Amino acid sequence: MRTIVGNLLISCLEWFGELGIFCARLVKAVITPPYEWRELIRQCDALGALSLPLVSLAGSAIGVVLSLESRDSLVRFGAKSLLPAVIVFSIVKESGPVITGLVVSGRAGAGIGAELGSMKVTEQIDAMEASAVDPYRYLAATRVVACMLMLPLLTIAADFCGIFMGWVANTLTDPISLHLFLARGLKDVAFSDYIPPILKTSLFGAIIGLVACFQGMRTKGGTEGVGRSATSSVVLSSLFIILADVVMVRLILIFWPNS
Amino acid sequence: MQAESQQNPIDVTDLHKSFGAQTVLDGLRLEAREGETVAVMGRSGTGKSVLLKLLIGLEPPDSGSVCIRGREIGKLGVNELNEIRKKMGFLFQQAALYDSMTIEQNVMFPMERHSRMPPADRKKRARELLTGMGMEKDFDKLPSQISGGMQKRVGLARALALDPEILLFDEPTAGLDPVTSAEIANLIVDLKKKRQMTAVVVTHDIRSARTFADRAVLMDKGKIVAEGGFDELQKSEDPFVSQFLRNGC
Numbered sequence: 001m002r003t004i005v006g007n008l009l010i011s012c013l014e015w016f017g018e019l020g021i022f023c024a025r026l027v028k029a030v031i032t033p034p035y036e037w038r039e040l041i042r043q044c045d046a047l048g049a050l051s052l053p054l055v056s057l058a059g060s061a062i063g064v065v066l067s068l069e070s071r072d073s074l075v076r077f078g079a080k081s082l083l084p085a086v087i088v089f090s091i092v093k094e095s096g097p098v099i100t101g102l103v104v105s106g107r108a109g110a111g112i113g114a115e116l117g118s119m120k121v122t123e124q125i126d127a128m129e130a131s132a133v134d135p136y137r138y139l140a141a142t143r144v145v146a147c148m149l150m151l152p153l154l155t156i157a158a159d160f161c162g163i164f165m166g167w168v169a170n171t172l173t174d175p176i177s178l179h180l181f182l183a184r185g186l187k188d189v190a191f192s193d194y195i196p197p198i199l200k201t202s203l204f205g206a207i208i209g210l211v212a213c214f215q216g217m218r219t220k221g222g223t224e225g226v227g228r229s230a231t232s233s234v235v236l237s238s239l240f241i242i243l244a245d246v247v248m249v250r251l252i253l254i255f256w257p258n259s
Numbered sequence: 260m261q262a263e264s265q266q267n268p269i270d271v272t273d274l275h276k277s278f279g280a281q282t283v284l285d286g287l288r289l290e291a292r293e294g295e296t297v298a299v300m301g302r303s304g305t306g307k308s309v310l311l312k313l314l315i316g317l318e319p320p321d322s323g324s325v326c327i328r329g330r331e332i333g334k335l336g337v338n339e340l341n342e343i344r345k346k347m348g349f350l351f352q353q354a355a356l357y358d359s360m361t362i363e364q365n366v367m368f369p370m371e372r373h374s375r376m377p378p379a380d381r382k383k384r385a386r387e388l389l390t391g392m393g394m395e396k397d398f399d400k401l402p403s404q405i406s407g408g409m410q411k412r413v414g415l416a417r418a419l420a421l422d423p424e425i426l427l428f429d430e431p432t433a434g435l436d437p438v439t440s441a442e443i444a445n446l447i448v449d450l451k452k453k454r455q456m457t458a459v460v461v462t463h464d465i466r467s468a469r470t471f472a473d474r475a476v477l478m479d480k481g482k483i484v485a486e487g488g489f490d491e492l493q494k495s496e497d498p499f500v501s502q503f504l505r506n507g508c
Contacts, residue, residue: 119357119358122355123351123352123353123355124357124358126317127417128357129344130315130347131344131349131372132341132344132345133368134337
């Protein structure tokens with residue numbers, strides 16, 4: 001039993017150690033020239049544009065669910081007029097960023113893990129290195145930076161869809177104009193309230209990109225290994241997003257107490 | 260610069276490499292002289308492909324040295340190593356073509372990264388190289404749409420894209436029918452005549468190796484057990500050498 005726990009601990013420490021070395025190589029690749037602008041734009045397009053429909057749909061669903069679930073409770077306490085504010089606050093501050101992070105982790109994380117894993121087992125990454133092209137710079141850095149840039153934009157799209165569909169669900173049972181809904185929802189909110197939750201999704205993007213690239217580029221064992229990399233990319237990045245969210249919420253409350 | 264040109268293109272001394280408890284290379288020594296094509300042969304799992312990866316710096320040695328034109332690559336930084344890699348071409352066993360790119364883009368890729376040629380010239384050169392490999396009708400195909408033999412030709416065109424001084428081939432004829440194998444072997448012979456490149460070819464295919472190699476080395480248990488011209492090796496009384504050559508021919 002002790003041996004099993006010991007081995008598990010050693011594997012865990014090895015994993016984090018290798019991740020640390022991977023991060024160091026990646027940071028160096030990101031900050032030193034030459035920069036892979038064309039590949040970065042391609043990755044932003046692939047990640048942002050292709051995730052947009054899914055993220056919008058998830059945001060919309062959250063808006064509808066929040067509207068339906070919150071209505072009964074608020075009516076019971078005679079606070080029905082607060083429904084727009086509840087929807088806007090919970091979507092912008094928590095649901096939007098986390099749902100976007102998890103959805104992108106499922107779609108892009110698995111995609112990156114499988115793509116790089118497949119490149120690894122078919123020696124395409126070795127071929128790139130043999131051609132004097134740094135795969136950390138060309139493959140990993142571009143994907144991580146694209147995730148960091150696109151997550152905030154996708155979160156804004158998810159927030160917009162969630163609030164809009166929250167209004168649609170609300171107005172079907174209790175008609176209210178969009179203008180009034182937004183006025184009530186945004187009444188006590190300053191623009192600065194939106195910044196920390198949206199920016200924290202950049203960290204979620206970094207987690208998705210890092211974990212997926214790391215798992216993909218250390219793939220071993222043929223197609224089975226590729227499958228394992230894709231699955232572990234999603235599982236680990238989702239887990240780290242949730243953990244990072246806990247830490248970030250606490251930090252935001254410390255550094256932006258009024259947000 | 261002059262000193263560099265006087266060195267052998269490839270000099271390997273006392274090379275050791277293990278993966279866990281498995282010793283793959285055990286004090287290997289190899290040299291390839293200017294313009295020479297060396298065939299590296301031996302049973303499966305004797306470390307031939309690992310040797311090629313060590314030659315281009317894809318794997319670090321445990322001990323010993325790999326010198327390319329007198330520069331020990333284990334002691335170089337990434338940028339210096341990449342400068343050396345630009346002068347080397349590598350044909351992988353499964354060609355390792357980038358599967359999201361067309362074959363033309365595959366050949367253009369190293370030029371896009373390292374050459375200052377205008378895009379039109381890069382395209383022209385890629386097409387010339389592919390045409391030289393008999394792939395003139397397939398520029399826009401994806402690697403998955405062409406056969407294994409064609410993939411190797413494209414891999415060879417990509418390896419030649421930067422006009423390398425040294426070429427490394429990992430099983431260029433493995434898994435191919437005899438006709439395609441002979442075509443690939445002839446391509447290597449043509450390259451040798453036209454470009455005078457130094458090449459190390461890992462192969463099991465003794466028949467093809469005879470057509471393109473100036474010298475052969477035979478590996479067993481991570482070491483070179485015999486080397487020389489094919490006629491010379493044929494006369495060897497070493498039981499392993501004679502059995503290998505007899506069964507391989």
